[in-house]
Amino acid sequence: MRCSVLSWLMFAFGLLTGSFLNVCSYRLPQNISLVQPPSHCLHCNRRLKFYELVPVVSWLMLRGRCRYCKTAVSVRYPAVELVTACLFSLCFRELGVGCELVKALILTSFFIVITLIDYDHRLILDKVLVCLAGAGILISLPASHLPGSSVDMLLGGLAGGGLLLLIAIASRGGIGGGDIKFAATLGLWLGWQYTLVALLIAFIIGGLGGGLLLAFKIKKRRDYIPFGPFIAAGAWLSFLYGAELIEGYLKWMM
Ligand SMILES: [Zn+2]
Structure with a gap:
């Protein structure tokens, strides 16, 4: 306790x-x-x-x-x-x-603001992402419990943004520019491994959440459902529990 x-x-x-x-x-x-x-x-x-x-x-x-x-x-x-x-x-x-708690509280705060604004306005503001990226670079300078070299950060940005860009092209607009920039920014905080875990969780809960909204007729098939809140939730879970999730997955694969 x-x-x-x-x-x-x-x-x-x-x-x-x-x-x-x-x-x-x-x-x-x-x-x-x-x-x-x-x-x-x-x-x-x-x-x-x-x-x-x-x-x-x-x-x-x-x-x-x-x-x-x-x-x-x-x-x-x-x-x-x-x-x-x-x-x-x-x-x-x-x-x-400790330092990791400070990071977690900053991320949590940004994720809540991004979720609320995306829900209200279907928009992820550039100025919020710029602040998130700046804070990510500043705070990653001290050591992290995540693999946090600057190469990891850059790869994270490329992996997150690149993956969503590909999906946006394939789905013809299912994912917005704000989502792509958000995923790229997350890479700076999480590194590429945890960014991929974050996006995987986002797609799973986004699929489940979308299904539930349709099942309970809160949203109709043609309605827009913002994806930013699901990315935020995935990233939050990945930051806190990503290490356990990757370890559990590797054990299950063996
Ligand atoms: Zn009043």
Whole structure:
């Protein structure tokens, strides 16, 4: 058992980060600054007081409504905060304190923003990918638990981007340019082996997820289903569990 105080601190840090990621996913596609104007009600523009910014709790206290104009505040905001907190806690449980945890938290945050924006706008923003690539290069300089030489990183970018580019050509537009750039950027973080694992997981859960959406008639056959969230989920799982997955696969092959 890891120290439970640290676990709770990580959960709280996840809630606060989730609150910021909500802001990012709303403002970045509209080119609004992340700091100005300060958080306000999107309906009546009243600025939120500090105690109205406490993640999840203030939403529950105000029963999901703005204190002033009583307009409903989407349940998505506290949900994103809770999901971020749970994912942060899981990263902490798997990796403990250290450089790898920092990497995992950065990746998790980017993946949540990319997922939300792709879901809302069918778009993976270049500026988000540029930041993800820059952070990946900076943070890969120290040692990694993944095979992380600079050659691996470059090969990862080529493998990820190249594979999706081929599939995009073969499927005639089933995969967008944003997905290709996203996969190439992941290579910088994961190296080519773990990028391929990430994409394999993305295709499996994308297929299953798409099937379920069709089966439950949430989406129709011709509807667009963004692939970015599945790439993000695959990369997250590959980063945390890729080593076990590759080892298990090799044992199974023998
Ligand atoms: Zn309001």
